[in-house]
Amino acid sequence: MNITLLDILHKYLPEQTVEYCYQLWEDNPFHFTVTRRRQTKLGDYRYSPQEKSHTITINYDLNKFSFLVTYIHEVAHLHTAISHGHRVKPHGNEWKNRFKELLHPLVQQRVFPGNIESALSSYLVNPKASSCTDMGLLKALGTYDDQQHFKYLSEVNISETFSFNNKVFQKERVNRTRAICKDVASGRKYYVSEGALVEVLQKSLF
Numbered sequence: 001m002n003i004t005l006l007d008i009l010h011k012y013l014p015e016q017t018v019e020y021c022y023q024l025w026e027d028n029p030f031h032f033t034v035t036r037r038r039q040t041k042l043g044d045y046r047y048s049p050q051e052k053s054h055t056i057t058i059n060y061d062l063n064k065f066s067f068l069v070t071y072i073h074e075v076a077h078l079h080t081a082i083s084h085g086h087r088v089k090p091h092g093n094e095w096k097n098r099f100k101e102l103l104h105p106l107v108q109q110r111v112f113p114g115n116i117e118s119a120l121s122s123y124l125v126n127p128k129a130s131s132c133t134d135m136g137l138l139k140a141l142g143t144y145d146d147q148q149h150f151k152y153l154s155e156v157n158i159s160e161t162f163s164f165n166n167k168v169f170q171k172e173r174v175n176r177t178r179a180i181c182k183d184v185a186s187g188r189k190y191y192v193s194e195g196a197l198v199e200v201l202q203k204s205l206f
Contacts, residue, residue: 008034013071021071029054035057037060043073058074068106069141072102076095079098119140122136151200152195152197153193156171158172161201163199164196168183169190172189177193
Protein backbone atom coordinates (compact mmCIF):
# COMPACT_ATOMS: atom_id res chain seq x y z
CA MET A 1 0.00 0.00 0.00
CA ASN A 2 1.46 3.34 -1.08
CA ILE A 3 1.13 6.05 1.56
CA THR A 4 0.94 9.46 -0.08
CA LEU A 5 1.78 12.85 1.34
CA LEU A 6 -1.94 13.59 1.47
CA ASP A 7 -2.47 10.50 3.65
CA ILE A 8 0.23 11.72 6.03
CA LEU A 9 -1.15 15.26 6.19
CA HIS A 10 -4.68 13.99 6.86
CA LYS A 11 -3.32 11.97 9.77
CA TYR A 12 -1.18 14.63 11.43
CA LEU A 13 -2.78 18.01 10.61
CA PRO A 14 -6.09 19.69 11.45
CA GLU A 15 -8.39 18.66 8.61
CA GLN A 16 -9.14 22.20 7.41
CA THR A 17 -5.42 22.90 6.87
CA VAL A 18 -4.55 19.86 4.73
CA GLU A 19 -5.35 21.44 1.36
CA TYR A 20 -3.27 24.54 2.11
CA CYS A 21 -0.28 22.54 3.36
CA TYR A 22 -0.46 20.19 0.39
CA GLN A 23 -0.51 23.17 -1.96
CA LEU A 24 2.71 24.43 -0.37
CA TRP A 25 4.31 21.10 -1.30
CA GLU A 26 2.93 21.23 -4.84
CA ASP A 27 4.31 24.74 -5.34
CA ASN A 28 7.82 23.72 -4.14
CA PRO A 29 8.13 19.90 -3.83
CA PHE A 30 10.29 18.37 -1.10
CA HIS A 31 10.95 14.99 0.47
CA PHE A 32 8.85 14.66 3.61
CA THR A 33 9.37 12.26 6.50
CA VAL A 34 7.63 11.83 9.84
CA THR A 35 10.38 10.70 12.16
CA ARG A 36 10.97 9.46 15.69
CA ARG A 37 10.88 11.85 18.60
CA ARG A 38 14.01 14.00 18.90
CA GLN A 39 14.72 15.74 22.18
CA THR A 40 16.52 18.70 20.64
CA LYS A 41 14.16 19.63 17.80
CA LEU A 42 10.61 19.24 16.55
CA GLY A 43 11.43 19.45 12.86
CA ASP A 44 14.24 19.92 10.41
CA TYR A 45 14.92 21.30 6.91
CA ARG A 46 17.89 20.26 4.79
CA TYR A 47 19.06 20.88 1.23
CA SER A 48 21.25 18.42 -0.68
CA PRO A 49 23.46 20.23 -3.26
CA GLN A 50 24.41 16.89 -4.82
CA GLU A 51 20.81 15.82 -5.44
CA LYS A 52 19.44 19.36 -5.63
CA SER A 53 16.62 18.26 -3.35
CA HIS A 54 14.90 19.60 -0.25
CA THR A 55 13.98 17.45 2.76
CA ILE A 56 11.70 18.25 5.69
CA THR A 57 11.27 15.99 8.72
CA ILE A 58 8.87 16.39 11.65
CA ASN A 59 8.60 14.40 14.87
CA TYR A 60 5.74 11.90 14.88
CA ASP A 61 4.54 12.61 18.45
CA LEU A 62 3.39 16.23 18.04
CA ASN A 63 -0.26 17.15 18.44
CA LYS A 64 -1.98 18.46 15.32
CA PHE A 65 -1.45 22.14 16.10
CA SER A 66 2.23 21.70 17.02
CA PHE A 67 2.71 19.65 13.85
CA LEU A 68 1.11 22.43 11.79
CA VAL A 69 3.27 25.22 13.26
CA THR A 70 6.40 23.08 12.79
CA TYR A 71 5.43 22.25 9.18
CA ILE A 72 5.04 25.94 8.34
CA HIS A 73 8.30 26.73 10.17
CA GLU A 74 10.24 24.27 8.00
CA VAL A 75 8.51 25.22 4.74
CA ALA A 76 9.50 28.82 5.49
CA HIS A 77 13.13 27.62 5.63
CA LEU A 78 12.70 25.99 2.23
CA HIS A 79 11.24 29.15 0.68
CA THR A 80 14.01 31.26 2.20
CA ALA A 81 16.65 28.90 0.82
CA ILE A 82 15.10 29.03 -2.65
CA SER A 83 14.95 32.83 -2.63
CA HIS A 84 18.23 33.64 -0.88
CA GLY A 85 20.38 30.50 -0.79
CA HIS A 86 22.88 30.57 2.07
CA ARG A 87 23.45 34.32 1.90
CA VAL A 88 21.18 35.02 4.89
CA LYS A 89 20.95 33.81 8.47
CA PRO A 90 18.79 30.68 8.98
CA HIS A 91 16.40 32.57 11.27
CA GLY A 92 17.05 36.08 10.03
CA ASN A 93 14.53 38.64 8.82
CA GLU A 94 14.02 36.86 5.50
CA TRP A 95 12.90 33.67 7.25
CA LYS A 96 10.82 35.57 9.83
CA ASN A 97 8.93 37.45 7.13
CA ARG A 98 8.27 34.29 5.14
CA PHE A 99 7.12 32.40 8.23
CA LYS A 100 4.66 35.18 9.05
CA GLU A 101 3.37 35.22 5.46
CA LEU A 102 2.80 31.47 5.41
CA LEU A 103 1.01 31.44 8.76
CA HIS A 104 -1.17 34.44 7.99
CA PRO A 105 -3.84 32.57 5.94
CA LEU A 106 -4.20 29.98 8.73
CA VAL A 107 -4.61 32.67 11.38
CA GLN A 108 -7.17 34.41 9.15
CA GLN A 109 -9.14 31.17 8.82
CA ARG A 110 -9.21 30.77 12.61
CA VAL A 111 -7.91 27.20 12.45
CA PHE A 112 -6.19 27.53 15.85
CA PRO A 113 -7.99 27.41 19.22
CA GLY A 114 -8.21 30.75 21.00
CA ASN A 115 -5.34 30.17 23.44
CA ILE A 116 -2.95 29.17 20.62
CA GLU A 117 -4.11 32.04 18.41
CA SER A 118 -3.39 34.51 21.21
CA ALA A 119 0.05 33.02 21.89
CA LEU A 120 0.84 32.99 18.15
CA SER A 121 -0.02 36.69 17.87
CA SER A 122 2.63 37.49 20.47
CA TYR A 123 5.13 35.03 19.00
CA LEU A 124 4.80 36.42 15.47
CA VAL A 125 5.94 39.88 16.56
CA ASN A 126 9.48 38.45 16.45
CA PRO A 127 9.55 34.68 15.71
CA LYS A 128 12.44 32.76 17.24
CA ALA A 129 14.49 29.84 15.95
CA SER A 130 12.13 27.37 17.61
CA SER A 131 8.65 27.54 19.11
CA CYS A 132 10.25 25.70 22.06
CA THR A 133 11.98 28.92 23.11
CA ASP A 134 8.70 30.83 23.48
CA MET A 135 7.12 29.59 26.71
CA GLY A 136 3.74 31.21 26.02
CA LEU A 137 3.35 29.44 22.67
CA LEU A 138 4.89 26.23 23.98
CA LYS A 139 2.42 26.00 26.85
CA ALA A 140 -0.55 26.88 24.63
CA LEU A 141 0.39 24.15 22.15
CA GLY A 142 1.09 21.74 25.00
CA THR A 143 -2.50 21.91 26.28
CA TYR A 144 -3.44 19.67 23.34
CA ASP A 145 -0.79 17.01 24.05
CA ASP A 146 -1.80 13.52 25.17
CA GLN A 147 1.17 13.29 27.53
CA GLN A 148 -0.49 14.87 30.55
CA HIS A 149 1.88 13.15 33.01
CA PHE A 150 4.77 15.18 31.61
CA LYS A 151 5.65 18.77 32.53
CA TYR A 152 7.75 21.50 31.02
CA LEU A 153 10.95 22.02 33.00
CA SER A 154 9.82 25.58 33.73
CA GLU A 155 7.00 24.05 35.81
CA VAL A 156 9.35 21.86 37.86
CA ASN A 157 10.32 23.26 41.26
CA ILE A 158 13.92 23.79 42.35
CA SER A 159 15.33 20.62 44.00
CA GLU A 160 12.70 18.37 42.37
CA THR A 161 13.94 15.35 40.42
CA PHE A 162 12.85 14.45 36.91
CA SER A 163 13.60 12.02 34.11
CA PHE A 164 14.93 13.31 30.78
CA ASN A 165 16.88 11.55 28.01
CA ASN A 166 16.84 8.31 30.04
CA LYS A 167 18.65 9.97 32.96
CA VAL A 168 17.50 11.27 36.32
CA PHE A 169 18.25 14.93 37.11
CA GLN A 170 17.70 17.32 39.98
CA LYS A 171 16.81 20.91 39.10
CA GLU A 172 19.15 23.31 40.92
CA ARG A 173 18.62 26.82 39.56
CA VAL A 174 17.48 28.77 36.50
CA ASN A 175 19.70 30.85 34.24
CA ARG A 176 17.42 32.83 31.88
CA THR A 177 15.77 30.27 29.54
CA ARG A 178 17.79 27.27 30.77
CA ALA A 179 18.04 25.44 34.07
CA ILE A 180 21.18 24.07 35.65
CA CYS A 181 20.43 20.44 36.50
CA LYS A 182 22.50 17.77 38.22
CA ASP A 183 22.72 14.24 36.87
CA VAL A 184 21.87 12.30 40.03
CA ALA A 185 23.97 9.27 39.03
CA SER A 186 27.19 11.05 38.04
CA GLY A 187 26.91 14.39 39.84
CA ARG A 188 27.68 16.24 36.60
CA LYS A 189 25.75 19.41 35.85
CA TYR A 190 24.04 20.30 32.59
CA TYR A 191 22.09 23.16 31.08
CA VAL A 192 18.59 22.03 30.07
CA SER A 193 16.05 24.21 28.24
CA GLU A 194 13.16 25.36 30.38
CA GLY A 195 10.99 24.30 27.44
CA ALA A 196 12.05 20.65 27.67
CA LEU A 197 9.26 18.16 28.34
CA VAL A 198 10.27 16.05 31.35
CA GLU A 199 8.72 13.46 33.66
CA VAL A 200 8.66 14.54 37.29
CA LEU A 201 9.57 11.70 39.67
CA GLN A 202 8.01 10.90 43.02
CA LYS A 203 10.05 12.30 45.91
CA SER A 204 9.71 9.00 47.72
CA LEU A 205 12.11 7.45 45.21
CA PHE A 206 15.06 9.29 46.75
